Amino acid sequence: MFARSLFQVADMEAQGHLLNRVSDLINQGHIQTTVGKNIGIINAANLRVAHQALESGTSIGKIVLENF
Helix, strand or coil: CCHHHHHCCCCCHHHHHHHHHHHHHHHCCCCCCCEEEEEEECCHHHHHHHHHHHHHCCCCCEEEEECC
16 A cells, blocks of 8 residues: 555555545444554553563554554
8 A cells, every 4th residue: 555655656646545545444334453452652661561462472453552
């Protein structure tokens, strides 16, 4: 999906249209996000929690840390 921005194609505005369409589909419930756990703001403590979840081998979906 991000090949357009990576290669700076002539129709860059199409990227925004694609992202808006995906957002609409998520909001309508037609597709689901792959987020499994949102740990919160990125800091040392939450980074340790995220790392432990990955090391456990039991996490499902993506682990989110916010506010980079």
